[in-house]
Structures are given as C-alpha cells and as structure tokens.
Amino acid sequence: MKRVLPTAIAMATGFLVLLDFFFDNLYLNALGVTLINWVVIIAACALILGFLNVLAFHLRKIIQRQEGWLYSIALLVMAGTVLLGGLINLQGYRAPLVKAIFDYVQTPLQATIFSLLVFYMASAGYRAFRARNLETFLLVGACLVVLVGQAPLARYIWEQLPALKDWVLGVPATAGARGIVIGVALGSLATGVRLLVGFDRPYSE
Amino acid sequence: MLYCPHCGTSNREGSKFCNNCGELLPPSFEEGLPPEGAPPEPAQEPEWLQGLEGEAPWEPGEVLEGAEEEPEWLRELGAPAAEAGVDVKGEVAGEEGTAPWLEALAGLTEEASLEPLEKEGLLAGVKGALKVEPIFSTPHRVGEVAFSPLAGADQAARFEGIVSQPLAPVAVEERPRTRRKEVLSWLFYLILAGAVVGGILLAGGSINMPLTQATVDFYKTVESLEEGSVALLSHDYDPGTAAEITPQVRAIFDHLMRRGVKIVNLSLTPEGQALADRALEDVVSEHEGYLLGRDYINLGYVAGNEVGARFVAEGLRARLSPYPLGEGVGGLEDVDLVVVLAGSQEHLRRWVEQVQAPYKVAMVAGVSGQVDPAARPYYRSGQLKGLLSGLVGAAEYERVNQHPGIALSMMLPQAAAHLVIALFILLGNFAYLVESLGGRG
Amino acid sequence: MEVILNLLEASGIEPLAALMLVVLLVFFAFLLFTDRRVRLGFRPPLRPLPGFTLLNDFVGQAVESGRTLHVSLGAKGIGGASTADTMAGLMALERLAEQAVATGLRLVVTISDPSLLPIAQDTLRRSYERRGYPQGYDPLQVRYIAPDTIAYAAGVMGVLEREDVVASAMIGGFGDEFLLMGEKGAQKGVQQIGGASSPGTLPFVYASMDEALLGEEIYAGGGYLSSKPSHLGSLMAQDWLRSAIILAIILGVAIRTLIL
Numbered sequence: 001m002k003r004v005l006p007t008a009i010a011m012a013t014g015f016l017v018l019l020d021f022f023f024d025n026l027y028l029n030a031l032g033v034t035l036i037n038w039v040v041i042i043a044a045c046a047l048i049l050g051f052l053n054v055l056a057f058h059l060r061k062i063i064q065r066q067e068g069w070l071y072s073i074a075l076l077v078m079a080g081t082v083l084l085g086g087l088i089n090l091q092g093y094r095a096p097l098v099k100a101i102f103d104y105v106q107t108p109l110q111a112t113i114f115s116l117l118v119f120y121m122a123s124a125g126y127r128a129f130r131a132r133n134l135e136t137f138l139l140v141g142a143c144l145v146v147l148v149g150q151a152p153l154a155r156y157i158w159e160q161l162p163a164l165k166d167w168v169l170g171v172p173a174t175a176g177a178r179g180i181v182i183g184v185a186l187g188s189l190a191t192g193v194r195l196l197v198g199f200d201r202p203y204s205e
Numbered sequence: 206m207l208y209c210p211h212c213g214t215s216n217r218e219g220s221k222f223c224n225n226c227g228e229l230l231p232p233s234f235e236e237g238l239p240p241e242g243a244p245p246e247p248a249q250e251p252e253w254l255q256g257l258e259g260e261a262p263w264e265p266g267e268v269l270e271g272a273e274e275e276p277e278w279l280r281e282l283g284a285p286a287a288e289a290g291v292d293v294k295g296e297v298a299g300e301e302g303t304a305p306w307l308e309a310l311a312g313l314t315e316e317a318s319l320e321p322l323e324k325e326g327l328l329a330g331v332k333g334a335l336k337v338e339p340i341f342s343t344p345h346r347v348g349e350v351a352f353s354p355l356a357g358a359d360q361a362a363r364f365e366g367i368v369s370q371p372l373a374p375v376a377v378e379e380r381p382r383t384r385r386k387e388v389l390s391w392l393f394y395l396i397l398a399g400a401v402v403g404g405i406l407l408a409g410g411s412i413n414m415p416l417t418q419a420t421v422d423f424y425k426t427v428e429s430l431e432e433g434s435v436a437l438l439s440h441d442y443d444p445g446t447a448a449e450i451t452p453q454v455r456a457i458f459d460h461l462m463r464r465g466v467k468i469v470n471l472s473l474t475p476e477g478q479a480l481a482d483r484a485l486e487d488v489v490s491e492h493e494g495y496l497l498g499r500d501y502i503n504l505g506y507v508a509g510n511e512v513g514a515r516f517v518a519e520g521l522r523a524r525l526s527p528y529p530l531g532e533g534v535g536g537l538e539d540v541d542l543v544v545v546l547a548g549s550q551e552h553l554r555r556w557v558e559q560v561q562a563p564y565k566v567a568m569v570a571g572v573s574g575q576v577d578p579a580a581r582p583y584y585r586s587g588q589l590k591g592l593l594s595g596l597v598g599a600a601e602y603e604r605v606n607q608h609p610g611i612a613l614s615m616m617l618p619q620a621a622a623h624l625v626i627a628l629f630i631l632l633g634n635f636a637y638l639v640e641s642l643g644g645r646g
Numbered sequence: 647m648e649v650i651l652n653l654l655e656a657s658g659i660e661p662l663a664a665l666m667l668v669v670l671l672v673f674f675a676f677l678l679f680t681d682r683r684v685r686l687g688f689r690p691p692l693r694p695l696p697g698f699t700l701l702n703d704f705v706g707q708a709v710e711s712g713r714t715l716h717v718s719l720g721a722k723g724i725g726g727a728s729t730a731d732t733m734a735g736l737m738a739l740e741r742l743a744e745q746a747v748a749t750g751l752r753l754v755v756t757i758s759d760p761s762l763l764p765i766a767q768d769t770l771r772r773s774y775e776r777r778g779y780p781q782g783y784d785p786l787q788v789r790y791i792a793p794d795t796i797a798y799a800a801g802v803m804g805v806l807e808r809e810d811v812v813a814s815a816m817i818g819g820f821g822d823e824f825l826l827m828g829e830k831g832a833q834k835g836v837q838q839i840g841g842a843s844s845p846g847t848l849p850f851v852y853a854s855m856d857e858a859l860l861g862e863e864i865y866a867g868g869g870y871l872s873s874k875p876s877h878l879g880s881l882m883a884q885d886w887l888r889s890a891i892i893l894a895i896i897l898g899v900a901i902r903t904l905i906l
Contacts (some may be wrong), residue, residue: 020795023669024658036516039725040509043761049759050790057786068808091260093479093506103477110796114445117822118401119394120829122626126393126633127832128853140634147627150597152414153737162415169229169577177578177845180548180861184843186826187865188637190880193674195733198827199681201869202736202765223819226704227749390833429739445796445822465696476794500678550844556726562662575822575846 007198014196052078078105142168213236231367236604301461306366308492393629400625404618419584423569423591432465435534437521439514439556440470440477442548446573447480450546450614452599454481455573457544458488460606462495467530469521469540471504473513473552478505499529514559538566545570550579561588571598655822657677664903669887671798676886681879690882695860697839699872704813705745707837713812714752716805717742718827720818723759723796728819730865731843732762735818736769737877739868742815743773747782755788756805758798763790799823803830815865816840816855820847 013035019025028090058072078101085097091097131137148154148163194200209216209223216224300441329536370552430436438457442450454616461468472478472487488496504524507513517524518537525531533539543566547553553570561568567590572580584592593602596619599612654664666760684690708715719735722728739755746753755766766788774783791801806814814831816824820842829840832854840851841859851858862884867879 002348011311022659024660036509038510039512041727043508046759046761046763047793049763050793052789053760053790054785057789060786064498088527093475093761099479102476106476107447109747110444110794111448113767113800113826114448114822117825118622118626119397120825122393122397122629123390124825124829124832124850124853125628126389126636129630130634130637132637134753136704139852140630144627146631147623148629152597152600152616155415157437159424164442170581170585173578174581178582180843180845181579182580182891183862183888184730184865185597186884187734187843188727189652189670189673189887190677190884191669191730191733191865193677194876195877197674197677197728199880200733202733202769220706220710222704222706223708227705227709227745248657443794443796445794519785538806550846551819554727563660573822574853 007201009197010201018196051079118140124180142172146173206302229368230354231364259265272500277530284544304443310558397622397625400621401618404621407408408614408617414597414600414604414613416601416605417542417598419592419594420605421591422572423593424602424605426569426590427460427466427568428463430464430466430541434468435467435469435472435539436461436544437469437517437528437540438481438482438544438546439440439517439552440472440546441552441556442473442480442546442573443474443528444480445474446548448573449573449596449599450548451480451484452596452615453593453602453609454484454546455488455609455610456599456602456606456612459491459608460602461489462492466541469504469525470502470529471517473509473555474508474548477546478503502528502530507547514555518560524547533599537566538568542566545572547576549573549575553583557583557588563583569593653872672890673883673887675677676878679879680748680882680886684875684879684882690878692866692870692878692881695859695863695866695870697841697855697863698867699846700837700857700886701815701871702740704837704839705742705749705751706814708746708812709749709751710890714754715742715746716809716811716814717753717755717815718802718816719755719757719762720816720820721758721894722819723757723761723799723822724765724900725761726874727852731819732759734841734864734867734881737871738815739766740769740773741867741871743770744771745774746784746851747773747777747779753787754805754809756802758791758793758799759841760790760793763788764820766867775795795821795823796826799826806834811836813837814839816888817867818842820844820851822847822850825850825854869894 016028017032017035020028055076060066060075061072061077062069082098082101085095085101086092088095090099091098093102125143129140129143131138132138145161145168146165148157149161149168150201154165191200195202207228209228210287212223216230220230222228266632329589335644347623427436438454440454458468470478470481472481485503489497489501495501502525507517509516522531522534522536525534537560543556543560545553545556546569547556547570552574554574556568556570560566568588569591570580570583570589571593572595574597577592577594580589580592580594583589595600596612596615599610603610603613651661653712656659657701659667698737704715716897717735717739718726720732721741722732724732732749734781743753754771757763757766766887767785770785770787771780771785774780786881789801789805791798805811806827807830809829811834812825814836816827816838817840820840824840824842824847828840828850838855839857839859840855841864842848843861843864845861848858848860851860866877866881
C-alpha cells in the first residue's frame, strides 16, 4: 500500500492534466485548473521547507563554529530583515525596506556576480577552445567568426564578416540547436512517460 | 586494469579500493596466475569443487534489489513474464570488455551452465558459474584434499601480508594551480577590464549599427499596432540578465508609449516585477499623460512557471477587471501583442509552448544573448514575429527607433571585449601549437 | 482528411494536439515493447559516454582522498519543463549515493529549487537504509542554496572554494551560471563532469568540464549507470522515434523541394 498509493495518485493526476491539455472539455478543464492550483500551493510550501533547510544548516554552522560561521550570521540577519520588512503592512516586495535592499544590495550584487562570466569566459576560452582535431577546429573557427562578427565594428575588419556571422548563426548553429532540441524533447518525452506510467517513482520507495 | 575479487568491477591500475563496492583490492590478480607460456598443471578436479554450483557474480550496473521493478499494472497485463531473477547485465560505459576468464566465470544462462566452462587447469570440469573468490584464499578442509597445500599456503600467506598492511588513503593526484597559470589568469582579467573601461571612456556617441532582419521585424510588428491596442509584456529575467534586457525593455516601452498602446506588465519570476517597475518609472516620466491603471499596469509576480503562463492566458480578464485598462479586454483574444522578455531558455519556451502555440497570439521576444540559439528556431518558423538578442539587439532597436540610449553607448566596450576574448582564444591555440611542436621536436 | 478534422473537432481536440497525442501514444507503445525486450534479456548496444565512465570513478577517487564529493542537481526543479533535466541529475545522485554510502564518503548535494529538497533527501535516506546504515543519514547533506540562479551559482562557488571538494558532478537544468561554477571548479583543480540540455549552456559545459554530457546524453544516466530495464528500453524507443522523425524531415524536405 505504501508503494501503490503514491504511484496511483501520481499516475491519476498526471493523466488527468494530460487529458486536460489535449481535450477541451468543461469538466476536464475545471479539474485541471484545480490540480494546477494545488501545484502552486505545494511550490509555496516547498519554499518554506527550503527556508527551514537554510536556517538549520547555517544555525548548525554558527553553533559549531565551523569555517565561515560569520557569513552564516550575515546571511540569517539579511534573510530575517527582508522577511520582516515585507511583512510590515503586508506590502511584500513593494515595502520601502525591501525595495531598498533589492535596488541597492541584491541587484548590484547579482549583476556583479553575473559580470564575472565575461572574465571566466576569457580564461575558459584560452584554456579549452583549442583546435586539436577537425571537430575542435570547426568549433574554434565558428566561435571566432561569431565573436568577432557580433561586435559592431566587425564590418571594418572584413566587410563580409557580419554576413558570415549571420550565416553561421542562422544555418549550422540553428540546425545544431534544432537537433539538440529535438533530442532533448525526445528525452523529456521519455522521462515524462516513464513517470506517468510508474516506471520511475522518485516519490516513493 | 585491476578486477575486484568481490564484485568484479574493473578499476584503474594503482587503485587500492574498488570504485564500486569499496573493498580493498589486491595488488594484481596476475601475481596469482601462472606465467604465460607455462604448461598447464595437470587437471585434477578437487572433491570440494565437484558439482559446485555457485551464484552469478554481481556485475557493475546490475540492478539493485528492489530498485527497479515493473509497475504492478504492467505485470498484471499478462505479458510473457521475464525469467524470475534474470538481471540486466549493466555494462560500465567505455569499458573495453572484461577479461575472458571473468566472462567465462560469469556465464549465467542455464544453457551455458550445462557445459563445463573450463577444460583444463585447476577448474577443469567445473559446471555452472562460480562465485568470484580470491584465488589465493584456501578454504578450511578437514582431511585430505587433492591439490597441493604448498601453493595454497603460499597464497594464503601473501593474502595475510596484504591484509595486515595499514590502510593509508591514497591522495588523488591533484592538478596543481601553478604560479604561472595564476599570473596569466590575472593578466587576462586585467587586459579585459582595461579594454572594457577604455571602451566606456572613449565612447563618444552612438555607433552606426547594422540592423538584423530579426530586429527590423520586431520593430515593424510594434509599429503596426494601432492606438488603443493592448500589449502584454512578461518580464522573465533577473538582475543578472537585466544588464542586457533592461535596455531592450526601455526601448520597447518608449516605442509602445509613442504608439499609444496600453501596456499590461507581469512577471513569472519574483525579481522581474521590481525590474519592470524600475524601467516603467524611468520611461513613463518621458511620456506625460500615460496613467497608471488606465494606460499601463503591473500585475506583479505570477507564481507557477508554465502553470503561471497558462493561468495568465486563461484568467486575464479576471486579473484586469479591477482596472480601467481592463475594460474591453475579454481575454487573451483581445491582446494584440505578447512581448516575452526572457533571461533564460525555459522562460521563452513556456510562453511559446503554453500560450503562442495553443492560442495563436502574435508574439515577439527580447532575449538574453545566450538564449539566442534556442530562440532563433522559433523566429525562423514564424512563431515569433521578431527577436531582439542581447545588448546588440537593444542597440539596434534604439537605432531603428531613432532614440539612442544606453545600449548604443555600450557597443564600443562590448566590441572591445569581444575582440580581446577572440585574441585570447587565438593565443591559446598558438600556445597549444608551440607546445605540440615542442613536444614533437 | 475532412472526416478526420471533423472527428477531431467533435472530440474537442485541436489537430496539432491530436498529432502530439499520436506521437505520445506511439512512443508509449515503443516503450512497452522495448522494455519487455530488455527484461527478457536483450541488451541494446550503447556507445561509450566518457562522462558516465568518469562518474563511476568519482567515488573511488574521493574515497581514496578522504575528501568531499559535490553533486549539483541543477538550477531548476521539478514540476516544469526542466523536470526531465532534474530527473537526470537525480539519476546520477542515486548512483553516487549508493556508492558513497557503501564507502563512507561525504557527499554534499546542492539544489536551487526547494521542491527538490524532499526528493533529494529521500534518495539519500533510501541509500542509507538499503545499506543498513540509517543512522548515518544527515538531512543537511542536501543544501538548498537559493532560488535565483546567480545566487545559486555563488553558493556553489562558495562550496567549491571552502569545502574540501575533490570531485563535482553537475547534471541538470542550467543556464549561464554553469560557467561560474564550472570555471571555479576548474581553477581549483576539482575533477568535474557536467551536463545540460540547453543549447546555449553547452559551450560552457564543454569548456569547463573534464567530461561533458551534451544535450540528451544527460537523460541516458539510468541506462548507463544502473542499467534499469525501463531506461534501456526507453533509450531504444527514443532512437526509433528519432529515426522516424529524421525520415519524416527528409521526406518533407524532398516533397517540398521536388513536388510542391
């Protein structure tokens, strides 16, 4: 029973939502919308679980004085500040304190971390994009054409470079991306069908 | 390769513990075997081996008990049942094949077990599969046995010597980060930073940007909207990708407001709503008469990802009904254009799959540069009427709108960064070439 | 054709949706057939995937060094379009967890979507229970970092920097942030395998990983690592459906070019 019940629930709800997607039926629509509403509620509950996990991990780190425990204190203080700030008058993200933290702390920090990408791209490009064989030669060639061709000054280097870049992006790159997307779709289909019919049961023993 | 005596998994030379079951590995199985070319010992099957039928050894990839069973409904369908206990033999990918003697010992079918697997040597005449045991362990027997006790005692002593050695974890050979590599990395970072900063300082005005067809189509689609049309904008990006997408958003807001289009904003990401607010505040200040609630609205964060997109499509009227903008909007069919601002591939996909495909609504997208390969197929197939890609797309749109902004002024630093990275790639290949030639020479 | 369209309209299903339903049913039929074949003993030939070969070595190396193995399940979660990607990561986690528990290895699992928390913890817990060592399970081995992908990447970079990580497996749904984690690991000398399905992320996977799993290769974990019959069967079914799609594309191009 311990194994049959979760599987039965998962299969039944999965099939109902699937039927709702394919068929336009009043009762199916209503059932589908209800189930989807419940998904949103479960996702919100999962967020609470996640917060408790963060709390437990960092509290343990602080209590046991593990390496980096001061950062854990900073994290918990910030999390508590944003949480309480949003609860004041139940304004949520529009609360002045939350907005200020978002505008002057979170946004610049996220933009900064993201901008590290360009530096890491440079070092990864130097280390990894090397023409060892025909395939990697084509990879490096395409990479250089698109990198330089995408720059607005490309046509001053070679007139045809923007057109070549467009061709590389529009033909081989799109074809490759389409092939990957078709393969990924097949893989997703297989995973979904295995979950639907009960071959994969990550939710039960 | 070293083969584990307990589970049969192949391990790299030099390993002390089995990768699969964690048991201690002997130095080499070959030490226990006679040298190649040596004449085989006379075949004398010992009494204790006669008629011995062992279990099949566990092989890598073998399904763990209880881990993979047919669902009950499938079993009950009455299809010809699989042999009870037939396991699918997993094969470790990339392995070049197990040793023939191990394969022979692992022979598992009933047919194979009927014939003797070994025709000579110590195991001559043995039927059935044997459990893989360390060959130099001597089982305790009372009474006479038909094999040489001296060879067994020697192997047992060797085994005891190995087991009595203290366990010392072998340090994995690390790839040292040499001083030279660190200095090189920092040099690259400094050069790149210098190129970008230099580009910012030198950028005096807007560059004469070439226009791509995708941007022109985007512009034409917005330009074709009449005054009073309704556009739905979904801000599905975060502060990380905001650097690329916010300039697009400002340019799009500006164009829509000049056309007198009503703008409904929402976001399927929590940060998107705040980013949309900031962009709106900046652009609305340049368009007097554009009123919140009547001409534009921000519905905020809609939870649920794909589910959220469908909710919006199906429940738009209910969401807009409290506002004057909602008058005359019965549902998605009254929306003239959907603009998806996507920081990642799945944000774009969920709108195309959940809204554009079933409802056939006109849709354009502004995406981060790395989403471009995934977005292009949708544009080329016609599902997206136009596409802006990254900061370059924003700059092209500012140019075609004839309203230069931050994107155009960032083109010189971006060009500098692109060229520097391309130079590093060429440098890396040059270094590789020199190393290869140096190695061959 | 008219009859079919009228029938579909009467049933309340769009023609495109009907086509999708047909593909789904065809795949389901393929899957049932191939699954049965595999359970009866047929072994489909699998091309070697170096990423999964290295994954099998991970635990051995980590055990010998006495350090930590990091597993990332992706910056996405369960319940959306990236469910399949996350399931691929869970497959690798299941395999690594079994081996880690058997060898007493310290495992750290990082997640970005909290809906994955109970599933990842359950996978670990079941591994400990199967090995008869339930008291060894620590729910905080699974760490929820942050829902934002950049914040998640920053958290993982912190794990790679501060904790003694010898090897890292990153299979799941990733975006740009993959390069941040991958390059940090590469700079720290951590042995890494990674995989993602998004075309835009694949260059980062290729550039920063020791062995890369590209695109749909990440979904093959169940077949390569655990040889589950249903997974091996679905690999075969996928190949059949892929062949049918290729044929349809070629026929379509030929018809459009030559006839229409």
